[in-house]
Amino acid sequence: MSDIKVKICGLSTEETMEAALDAGADMVGLMFFPKSPRHVSLSDACKLADMARDRAEIVAVTVDMDLDGLSRIKELVAPDTFQFHGSEAPEACAAAKVMHGTGVMKAVSVAAKEDLEKALYYSVVADRILFDAKPPKGSDLPGGNGVSYDWSLLKDLDLKKPFMLSGGLNADNVAEAIRVSGVKEVDVSSGVERDKGVKDSNLIRAFMAAVKAA
């Protein structure tokens, strides 16, 4: 059994949230970016977060959200962690930690080796870095695009902070991604969906099983 940490991102129904929790997901992501097909309303987010509380780390995913928006999510949903998936500056990450008392994960988009350098600035203020694939040209979404990058870029990376690999993972490729990159944490969204934005409980279970067997 591997000790790889898993985040299942963009859960939007009670059935798939339960499947993720029951299968042992360590972190569950709720999407607050209106353009995302995985977007959840505040009231749905509250119900889903209540299911996950004390069973997994609840991650609120936001993109360049203003302070009022973040405060509303904090008050109503009470996430453990904010995932900043836009162009938030390191100072904004630091401020959010102080203001909301949550953990902060910063997404850094990767296509080539030089993209990793950005993580050094964020690793000082964020609790965790999410190395996600750079969105393809023309995509409206900064994440959740189901595309990968060269996993070996993360091999031997010494960041002094935990980091996750994401982008285009699924049950068929996650073991290879872990082997090639040497990472201890993975994140998935599209790879456990049957249609864009529609999570599938069987695919979630298959992904978790593939990670455990890696």
Ligand SMILES: O=C(O)c1ccccc1NCC(=O)[C@H](O)[C@H](O)COP(=O)(O)O
């Ligand atoms: O998933 C989205 O729709 C999304 C939209 C805007 C910002 C971030 C988004 N997802 C963030 C995640 O953490 C995804 O799990 C990550 O990008 C990997 O997605 P995928 O390649 O689909 O597995």
